């Protein structure tokens with residue numbers, strides 16, 4: 001393998017290629033990354049970073065998890081792609097694995113979170129059609145993706161700016177506010193769609209009664225409950241899916257990001273009686289459920305099961321909590337709130353967090369800031385206690401030094 005940094009173009013050379021040939025729609029750190037192993041990642045200059053945000057939540061098992069690497073290597077030599085006009089072993093097995101770990105639904109596979117949400121929105125419209133229902137209720141501060149229906153569902157004006165008009169038929173209401181939802185829902189509501197924990201919106205964990213209350217409201221009005229678990233799903237919060245911390249069962253669930261150990265994949269899981277309205281020809285994805293993604297997904301499921309990573313995720317979250325509680329005691333004027341569910345971690349600061357991200361990068365710790373003032377960490381389930389302590393010490397130093 002080409003590991004020596006001398007075999008790569010320098011970060012500056014790669015940046016020059018991007019400046020010339022890549023659409024400038026991302027803010028990027030000035031570093032070209034070339035290799036990863038678990039929670040470590042190396043740049044083109046051979047520098048090593050500790051990654052508390054591997055793959056923007058996609059690398060839940062860390063970089064290059066061995067079983068996923070092995071499954072993909074094996075599959076790629078047998079069959080790279082076949083379309084959905086055929087049956088393929090891995091898709092059926094992966095669908096069974098996901099159905100059994102959720103609510104016995106049926107799976108539609110695609111390649112990303114936005115696509116999974118598009119499928120869910122189309123399904124809700126199709127299901128509601130004969131009942132005179134088309135409205136989709138979503139929550140302020142939510143994030144569902146960048147394609148037009150997912151973007152419209154994303155009730156944050158900053159993402160809509162300059163792109164209107166959005167799709168008709170979406171109604172926005174307040175997150176974690178049952179009264180607001182009760183006032184907004186009616187008999188024309190086809191679905192209520194939300195994240196069980198808002199990720200991009202600042203790792204917002206709703207109160208315990210919120211999901212059960214929503215379930216009741218949906219049942220009363222004959223609306224589907226769609227949970228966007230693109231970020232929270234696949235073991236991120238210490239259960240296979242975040243809704244499993246409650247006794248609520250959704251009608252439709254979407255997942256992507258960590259679904260296939262870092263390989264691009266998305267899924268919509270729907271109760272069979274709801275899924276039945278999608279007839280052949282109504283929806284499709286050329287690459288969805290391809291054998292490579294499904295083998296990678298199966299390897300991800302097996303790794304989480306065999307290594308007891310759901311329990312480990314809860315323990316990791318508690319280790320971070322211990323570290324951050326001590327730090328909050330020391331820096332109460334800087335840390336407003338600690339929000340943790342498994343390996344989904346938010347540190348709500350009293351000041352803008354972007355400089356904290358830059359300072360951590362200087363010290364070779366990769367983290368994320370979201371919603372302005374929230375440090376978001378989505379560490380891997382395979383991170384060691386030593387790595388947690390090492391990274392937390394860096395973050396603590398950076399927060400101590402921050403001038404507010």
Ligand SMILES: Cc1ncc(COP(=O)(O)O)c(C=O)c1O
Pocket residue numbers: 111112113114115117143144145146195199200228229230231256257
């Ligand atoms: C909750 C949620 N839904 C949907 C998306 C969109 O996923 P993708 O970027 O794979 O389209 C994201 C991405 O951050 C997300 O966090």
